[in-house]
Amino acid sequence: MHFPWWYVPDLTSPMLIAFIAIIHVLIAHYAVGGGLFLAVETGFAYKTQNSTYLDYLKRHTRFFVLLTAVLGALTGVGIWWTIGLASPLATEVLIRTFVFGWATEWVFFVVEITAAFVFYYYWGRLPPKTHVVIGWIYGGAAWISLVLITGITAFMLHPGGWLEHRSFWVAFFNPQFIPQTIARTGGALLLTSLYVYLHASLTLKDPKLRDLIGTRSARPALLGSILITVGGIGWYLRLPESAQAVLASAAVLNVLIAIIFALTLIVFILLYLGPYRNPGWLSPGFALALFLFGLAAFSTGEFIREAVRKPYISYNVVLGNQIFPKAVPGLRQGGYLEGGVWPKAFVSMRFPEVIVDGKIDRSRLLSLPPEDRLLVGETIFHYHCNDCHATTRGYSPAGPVLTGRSRESILELVTHLDESHFFMPPWAGTEEEAQLLTDYLVHIAPPRPGGMIHREIVSEQDP
Amino acid sequence: MDPQMLIDTTALTDIPAPHWFVQFFKTLGFALHAIPMNLWYSGILVAMLLAAFGPSAAKRFSARLMMQMPVIVAFGVNLGIVPLLFLQAAYGKVFYPATILIAWPWLAIVFLVIPAYYAVYYYAFAIRKGPEALTWRHHAAGWGAAVVFFGVGFLYTHGLSLMVRVDAWPELFMAHNQAGAALGTATNLGDPTLWPRWMMFWGLALTTTAAWMVLDSAWMGVREGRAYRCWVRRFAPVLYAVGFVWFAIFGSWYVFGTWQASVADAMWSMPNALLTLATGAAGVLPLVLMWWSKARTFRRWQATAIAAAQVLVIGLNAISRQVVQNIELRGYYDVLAQPTSVEWGPLVMFLVTMVAGLAVIVWLVAQAVRASAHPAV
Numbered sequence: 001m002h003f004p005w006w007y008v009p010d011l012t013s014p015m016l017i018a019f020i021a022i023i024h025v026l027i028a029h030y031a032v033g034g035g036l037f038l039a040v041e042t043g044f045a046y047k048t049q050n051s052t053y054l055d056y057l058k059r060h061t062r063f064f065v066l067l068t069a070v071l072g073a074l075t076g077v078g079i080w081w082t083i084g085l086a087s088p089l090a091t092e093v094l095i096r097t098f099v100f101g102w103a104t105e106w107v108f109f110v111v112e113i114t115a116a117f118v119f120y121y122y123w124g125r126l127p128p129k130t131h132v133v134i135g136w137i138y139g140g141a142a143w144i145s146l147v148l149i150t151g152i153t154a155f156m157l158h159p160g161g162w163l164e165h166r167s168f169w170v171a172f173f174n175p176q177f178i179p180q181t182i183a184r185t186g187g188a189l190l191l192t193s194l195y196v197y198l199h200a201s202l203t204l205k206d207p208k209l210r211d212l213i214g215t216r217s218a219r220p221a222l223l224g225s226i227l228i229t230v231g232g233i234g235w236y237l238r239l240p241e242s243a244q245a246v247l248a249s250a251a252v253l254n255v256l257i258a259i260i261f262a263l264t265l266i267v268f269i270l271l272y273l274g275p276y277r278n279p280g281w282l283s284p285g286f287a288l289a290l291f292l293f294g295l296a297a298f299s300t301g302e303f304i305r306e307a308v309r310k311p312y313i314s315y316n317v318v319l320g321n322q323i324f325p326k327a328v329p330g331l332r333q334g335g336y337l338e339g340g341v342w343p344k345a346f347v348s349m350r351f352p353e354v355i356v357d358g359k360i361d362r363s364r365l366l367s368l369p370p371e372d373r374l375l376v377g378e379t380i381f382h383y384h385c386n387d388c389h390a391t392t393r394g395y396s397p398a399g400p401v402l403t404g405r406s407r408e409s410i411l412e413l414v415t416h417l418d419e420s421h422f423f424m425p426p427w428a429g430t431e432e433e434a435q436l437l438t439d440y441l442v443h444i445a446p447p448r449p450g451g452m453i454h455r456e457i458v459s460e461q462d463p
Numbered sequence: 464m465d466p467q468m469l470i471d472t473t474a475l476t477d478i479p480a481p482h483w484f485v486q487f488f489k490t491l492g493f494a495l496h497a498i499p500m501n502l503w504y505s506g507i508l509v510a511m512l513l514a515a516f517g518p519s520a521a522k523r524f525s526a527r528l529m530m531q532m533p534v535i536v537a538f539g540v541n542l543g544i545v546p547l548l549f550l551q552a553a554y555g556k557v558f559y560p561a562t563i564l565i566a567w568p569w570l571a572i573v574f575l576v577i578p579a580y581y582a583v584y585y586y587a588f589a590i591r592k593g594p595e596a597l598t599w600r601h602h603a604a605g606w607g608a609a610v611v612f613f614g615v616g617f618l619y620t621h622g623l624s625l626m627v628r629v630d631a632w633p634e635l636f637m638a639h640n641q642a643g644a645a646l647g648t649a650t651n652l653g654d655p656t657l658w659p660r661w662m663m664f665w666g667l668a669l670t671t672t673a674a675w676m677v678l679d680s681a682w683m684g685v686r687e688g689r690a691y692r693c694w695v696r697r698f699a700p701v702l703y704a705v706g707f708v709w710f711a712i713f714g715s716w717y718v719f720g721t722w723q724a725s726v727a728d729a730m731w732s733m734p735n736a737l738l739t740l741a742t743g744a745a746g747v748l749p750l751v752l753m754w755w756s757k758a759r760t761f762r763r764w765q766a767t768a769i770a771a772a773q774v775l776v777i778g779l780n781a782i783s784r785q786v787v788q789n790i791e792l793r794g795y796y797d798v799l800a801q802p803t804s805v806e807w808g809p810l811v812m813f814l815v816t817m818v819a820g821l822a823v824i825v826w827l828v829a830q831a832v833r834a835s836a837h838p839a840v
Contacts, residue, residue: 003471004564005643007641007647016570070584074580075577082570084551085570088555088560091555091559093475095555096476096478096552097479100479106545106548109544110541111820111823111827117534118831122830122835137827167806168806341469344468345464376642379643382643382644383643383644
């Protein structure tokens with residue numbers, strides 16, 4: 001609306017964000033937890049003068065730097081790229097609100113990468129004490145960057161008092177901040193141990209060292225699972241009421257939540273029985289299973305975090321169809337197309353005949369020939385619906401779910417969008433625009449499939 | 464259609480910093496980003512060419528640069544955050560539409576840099592063991608990275624030049640949309656400023672590579688031996704001169720061949736004219752410093768002066784670029800007219816963190832320098 005909508009067939013452009021974000025999250029938590037792991041464990045290895053462990057840690061650091069400083073960092077850039085492309089309005093608001101949060105986070109990034117490189121490249125040349133201190137500098141900076149970005153992502157789920165007091169601090173210390181920081185810290189600890197187990201089980205032959213790593217890394221992992229659970233409960237309790245309702249009402253999400261709890265429990269039990277009690281179990285297969293359970297739990301968690309935000313991109317700030325909530329009445333009055341910079345430009349360039357006195361004339365829209373009505377209907381679809389629905393196939397496509405529905409019933413759904421599902425945004429256009437969108441939806445909805453006998457009985461009775 | 468119509472005018476949350484602050488950090492950030500970025504933009508290509516065709520000292524430089532490259536890329540990417548952050552804080556109204564129109568080429572940057580960066584590591588880990596350790600796969604990785612980073616430079620110029628070319632938007636939008644939604648497949652290849660800007664920057668990058676070669680040989684490369692440093696003393700001025708001539712040719716094309724009247728008028732009237740001239744001529748300073756002494760190798764003071772002069776060259780370019788960008792946009796969108804309400808608390812938090820962070824970084828680097836004096840155990 002304010003910006004051009006980026007149409008990505010089938011997938012929808014916001015799904016690109018999700019795709020990159022999942023990869024990023026799985027690495028970024030390790031970038032934080034891994035720093036703490038390396039600091040604690042190099043300290044331990046120096047103290048116990050365990051040179052084989054030190055050798056292992058050096059190799060682990062190399063793997064760690066290669067994964068986090070390249071793929072981790074660049075998928076972070078990738079998130080930034082895709083949110084700007086697929087959710088420009090929300091991104092603009094977030095950047096304005098948090099510009100100094102991000103700028104401060106950047107400082108910690110610079111400290112992080114400097115520390116990481118010195119820690120790795122000068123391994124064996126730094127005095128042990130200094131080496132460990134540098135590990136802690138890395139770990140500390142990485143954890144603070146986690147805290148800073150969590151304040152921002154938590155805001156997207158609950159703006160707290162920001163709507164009344166537009167200040168950075170109010171936005172940052174929102175109700176979701178502490179629970180999410182706890183959960184993410186736990187996530188960083190847990191995920192790191194799973195990375196360590198996988199890496200160690202694949203690259204270490206020495207059973208004694210493997211057992212040592214198994215037991216030592218089990219403790220932060222167990223702590224991590226507890227923090228995730230505590231943070232997760234806090235997260236739920238401090239969700240906006242309507243977001244809690246989304247969880248309650250969507251069967252899929254309930255199943256997913258159950259899956260997460262089950263996965264976390266499984267990981268917890270496996271950790272306890274395995275590495276903690278019987279470190280000998282730590283075979284590559286066992287480590288891989290743990291790792292995959294962990295990844296699954298994490299990815300599901302991120303998915304839910306996204307899902308409960310609906311109908312918002314940034315809760316109570318920007319709606320899923322890229323408008324501010326306060327714009328809805330005006331758009332219903334003056335028209336969705338007329339109120340949007342890019343749809344308006346498109347209509348005026350493509351159909352100059354509907355423009356009267358520089359404005360889109362509502363009745364002229366309806367008198368367009370059928371194929372043009374369809375096209376304008378599709379325009380409305382892209383700007384109003386494509387954020388959450390693909391067209392005929394792909395991600396939550398609108399066509400198939402409307403199979404066989406009558407025109408009246410579709411029109412009813414469109415004009416009462418947020419009553420059909422309260423996690424859809426409210427209809428934000430005129431009656432005429434609803435007609436055009438309905439034209440398009442009828443066009444992409446497959447006809448009712450034949451072969452159901454009751455249809456014939458009913459239609460005979462009620463011609 | 465009036466392209467102005469495509470710029471959103473809805474009031475947003477105010478910019479939380481004074482305009483001068485945003486302009487300052489955007490420009491400073493860009494200049495800092497440009498230093499390492501220059502070294503991969505044309506440095507990798509130079510390194511590959513020297514490794515293939517140069518004498519042994521040239522191969523040595525190539526190896527040194529490529530061993531440093533993973534760190535250079537990390538800092539370059541990292542420093543890119545600053546200008547992009549402040550750009551989005553104040554220029555969002557033009558930045559987002561432009562990049563959405565060309566969404567796929569713009570997003571390609573991320574997907575190109577990831578494998579190119581891994582290729583750099585792959586090459587760097589091998590060359591640490593000596594040139595014998597390089598197989599054809601390493602050479603392919605090195606050349607691949609050189610080409611990709613060169614191309615990524617193009618994609619940046621491509622995106623950021625479209626940002627100020629609002630008049631081109633309506634046509635691109637109408638040619639690349641699906642029912643009024645942008646397909647993200649448009650390109651800005653018709654922009655006359657695109658090619659000279661891209662090439663001009665590449666020439667600048669060559670000069671930075673030459674300056675880096677000098678600085679590295681005098682400070683970090685002291686153990687390389689005299690023959691190596693004598694070669695640097697002879698080669699660096701030549702490389703610098705080539706880069707500078709390149710920069711001058713494409714810079715002239717850009718300035719005299721593509722500047723619109725409004726930009727030319729503004730940049731050739733006082734005091735901007737001084738800036739324009741200084742930006743064009745600044746490269747002479749490092750060049751003169753390179754040819755200054757008759758010594759067979761670069762002294763440390765000389766290398767430091769050359770590097771400082773190159774920072775000045777890059778800084779002047781960054782400032783001019785910022786001034787031109789604002790002038791080009793002025794006709795459509797007055798960035799500096801947007802309302803600001805300064806949030807001093809977070810602003811100070813950032814500045815204090817930056818100073819503290821800088822202190823920590825200095826300490827870290829000092830540890831590294833001290834450790835380099837010890838042999839590896």
